[in-house]
Amino acid sequence: MNSVAEKMYGSSPVFSRALNAARMVAGTDAPVLITGEPGSGKASMAHEIHATSRRSNGEFRMIGCAGIDERQLEAELMATPSGSTLYMDEVADLSAEAQAKLLHFLESVEARHTGYPDVRVLASTGADLLALQMSGEFREDLYYRLHVVPLALPPLRERADDIVLLLKQFTTDLARRHGRKAPRYSVTARNLVKQYRWPGNVRELRNFCERMVILLPGAIVQPDDMPLEMRRDSATATNRGLFSLPEEGVDLFELEGDIIRQAICMSGGNRSKAARLLGLTRDTLLYRIQKHAIEV
Numbered sequence: 156m157n158s159v160a161e162k163m164y165g166s167s168p169v170f171s172r173a174l175n176a177a178r179m180v181a182g183t184d185a186p187v188l189i190t191g192e193p194g195s196g197k198a199s200m201a202h203e204i205h206a207t208s209r210r211s212n213g214e215f216r217m218i219g220c221a222g223i224d225e226r227q228l229e230a231e232l233m234a235t236p237s238g239s240t241l242y243m244d245e246v247a248d249l250s251a252e253a254q255a256k257l258l259h260f261l262e263s264v265e266a267r268h269t270g271y272p273d274v275r276v277l278a279s280t281g282a283d284l285l286a287l288q289m290s291g292e293f294r295e296d297l298y299y300r301l302h303v304v305p306l307a308l309p310p311l312r313e314r315a316d317d318i319v320l321l322l323k324q325f326t327t328d329l330a331r332r333h334g335r336k337a338p339r340y341s342v343t344a345r346n347l348v349k350q351y352r353w354p355g356n357v358r359e360l361r362n363f364c365e366r367m368v369i370l371l372p373g374a375i376v377q378p379d380d381m382p383l384e385m386r387r388d389s390a391t392a393t394n395r396g397l398f399s400l401p402e403e404g405v406d407l408f409e410l411e412g413d414i415i416r417q418a419i420c421m422s423g424g425n426r427s428k429a430a431r432l433l434g435l436t437r438d439t440l441l442y443r444i445q446k447h448a449i450e451v
C-alpha cells in the first residue's frame with residue numbers, strides 16, 4: 156500500500172484549487188477520478204477526501220488495479236465493509252473482465268442491492284483515460300460512472316511555490332521524526348531544488364529531504380551534496396534559453412549574472428572550477444560575483 160500524507164501541504168493556486176474541489180466533493184458520495192503523474196499525491200488526496208467525509212470513521216481501503224484478475228477484484232470489492240471509502244489505484248490497468256466486474260459492483264451499490272456494501276468509490280489514473288476510452292481499451296460506461304467529478308493534480312514542476320514550501324515542511328517534519336537537527340540549504344542548493352523537474356513529483360522531493368535529514372543533520376546542504384541528476388538537470392534547463400539570443404534582445408548585465416550563477420551551480424559552488432568554466436581567473440570571477448551581488 157502507498158503511504159499517504161498525514162497532512163497535505165501546498166499553497167500554489169493550482170494546488171489550492173484541487174484541494175478546495177476535494178473538500179467540496181468530500182461532503183457527497185459522488186465518485187471522483189483523480190488524475191496526475193506518479194507521486195503527485197493522488198492517494199493522499201483520496202485519503203483527504205475520505206478523512207473529511209461522513210465516512211471518516213470507516214475504513215479507507217486501497218485496491219491496486221495492476222495485475223488483479225476479476226475474481227480477486229470481486230472478492231476484494233465484496234469484502235469491503237459498509238461505510239468505507241474504496242480507492243481504486245491506477246484504474247486504467249484493469250482488464251476488460253475486471254472492468255465489467257467493477258461496473259456491475261458500482262451499479263449494484265448504487266441500486267442498494269442486498270448483499271452489497273455501502274461504499275464510496277474513488278479512482279486514480281496516471282494515464283489518459285479519455286483516450287483509452289475512445290480507443291476502446293477502457294469501457295465507456297465505466298468511464299462516465301467514475302468520471303463524475305474529475306480532480307487533476309498538477310505536476311510539482313508546475314507549482315514552483317509549493318516546491319519551497321514542501322522542502323521546508325518535509326525537512327522539519329522528517330528531522331523531528333528521525334530525531335535529527337534539520338539541515339539548511341545554501342542559496343545555490345535551494346535554487347537547484349527549485350529548478351529541478353522532479354519527475355517523481357512530491358514522492359521524490361520527500362525522499363530527497365529524508366536523505367538530506369539523515370545524511371546531513373544540522374549541516375548546510377551544498378550543491379555537491381545533491382544528486383547528480385539535480386545538478387545536471389538544472390544546468391541544461393538554464394542553458395537552453397540563455398545562449399540563443401531572443402528576437403527582443405537581452406539585458407547583457409543580467410545575462411552575465413545568469414551565466415555566472417550557472418557556472419557556480421555546475422561547479423557545485425567551487426569558485427576556482429566556476430572560473431575555469433568561464434575562462435576567467437579566480438579573482439576576476441570573484442570581482443564579478445561581487446558586482447552582481449551573487450550569494451554563493
Ligand SMILES: Nc1ncnc2c1ncn2[C@@H]1O[C@H](COP(=O)(O)OP(=O)(O)OP(=O)(O)O)[C@@H](O)[C@H]1O
Nearest residue numbers: 157159160163164193194195196197198199357358
Ligand atoms: N501535498 C502533499 N503534502 C504532503 N505530502 C504529500 C503531498 N502530496 C504527496 N505527498 C506525499 O508524497 C508521497 C506520494 O504521494 P501519493 O502516494 O499520494 O502519490 P500518488 O500520486 O498516489 O503516487 P502513485 O501514482 O505512484 O501511486 C507520499 O509519501 C505522500 O505522503
